[in-house]
Amino acid sequence: GAVVSQHPSRVICKSGTSVKIECRSLDFQATTMFWYRQFPKQSLMLMATSNEGSKATYEQGVEKDKFLINHASLTLSTLTVTSAHPEDSSFYICSLPGLAGPDTQYFGPGTRLTVL
Amino acid sequence: ELKVEQNPLFLSMQEGKNYTIYCNYSTTSDRLYWYRQDPGKSLESLFVLLSNGAVKQEGRLMASLDTKARLSTLHITAAVHDLSATYFCAGNPSGTYKYIFGTGTRLKVLA
Numbered sequence: 067g068a069v070v071s072q073h074p075s076r077v078i079c080k081s082g083t084s085v086k087i088e089c090r091s092l093d094f095q096a097t098t099m100f101w102y103r104q105f106p107k108q109s110l111m112l113m114a115t116s117n118e119g120s121k122a123t124y125e126q127g128v129e130k131d132k133f134l135i136n137h138a139s140l141t142l143s144t145l146t147v148t149s150a151h152p153e154d155s156s157f158y159i160c161s162l163p164g165l166a167g168p169d170t171q172y173f174g175p176g177t178r179l180t181v182l
Numbered sequence: 183e184l185k186v187e188q189n190p191l192f193l194s195m196q197e198g199k200n201y202t203i204y205c206n207y208s209t210t211s212d213r214l215y216w217y218r219q220d221p222g223k224s225l226e227s228l229f230v231l232l233s234n235g236a237v238k239q240e241g242r243l244m245a246s247l248d249t250k251a252r253l254s255t256l257h258i259t260a261a262v263h264d265l266s267a268t269y270f271c272a273g274n275p276s277g278t279y280k281y282i283f284g285t286g287t288r289l290k291v292l293a
Contacts, residue, residue: 100280109270110225110283159224161281168279169213169232173225 069093072160072174079150080182087145087177089116089160095140096162101133104157104176116143116160150181184209184275188284196292198260203269203287205254211273214247214254215281219268228256228269261291 073088089099099116114135115123122135134146147154158177164170185208195201205214216228229238231247231254238245242265244257254271268288272281 098279102283107288109286110281112280112282115280163279168274168281169215169230171215171227171279171281176224178222 067092068175069172070160070162070174072158072177074177075175076178076180078180078182081151082149084146084148085150085179087147087158087160087179089143089145089162089174091141091162091172094165096143097140099137099143099160099162101135101143101145102159102161104159106157110159113145118143147179150179152181155179155181184211184273184282186211186271186273186282186284188269188271188287190287191285192288192290194290194292195258195261197262200260201258203256203258203271203289205256205271205284207252207254207273207284209252210249210276211252211282213274215272215274216245216254216256217270217272219270219286225270258289261289263291263293265289266291 069092071090077085079085097118101113102110103113104110112125113128116135116137118137118140124130132148137143160174161171187206189204214231217225218228219225229245234249236247242259247254268286270286271284
């Protein structure tokens with residue numbers, strides 16, 4: 067069965083609003099989760115590393131004040147896109163490494179965000 | 183900083199033909215991974231390559247890794263329409279659990 071879930075799977079919002087995306091680990095506790103963004107017909111770009119109980123680590127060029135990450139529990143990380151604009155429309159995918167190390171990486175089903 | 187590139191970006195091929203997708207990476211990567219993505223879907227793991235010379239095969243797909251050349255290949259044998267998808271390779275920067283993805287190769291197999 068699924069190891070990672072994301073909610074919602076699709077969301078449409080108006081420009082200027084904020085959107086929260088949840089990533090849940092279903093089978094085990096995860097101290098680290100990753101958030102990726104994928105624009106249409108492009109690759110996955112790592113946005114940030116979500117760390118349970120501490121601040122997220124953002125990749126270069128990713129605005130931490132716009133993409134708020136909260137990893138408040140060992141099974142849940144949330145990504146909030148604040149003041150969303152049409153250029154934020156994308157496919158957002160979370161992942162978490164398996165217990166044995168980086169070789170097993172569980173990817174969520176993704177969230178399609180459309181900002182009108 | 184690890185960078186991963188793939189070529190070709192697009193590949194249209196006839197059923198029954200063979201072809202190879204190339205994945206080059208810029209610095210040391212502990213491992214190399216191959217994934218498949220269907221339109222609108224998340225990623226499906228294909229191969230995990232852990233060391234120099236590693237070769238893995240599953241059905242019509244075979245992946246290999248040459249760490250000295252910083253090159254991995256995904257070879258398609260006798261392509262079938264069901265293999266149409268986008269294929270990504272990904273590297274893993276040393277000492278981290280994160281993945282850096284290649285540019286992706288969109289494969290279309292024509293009947």
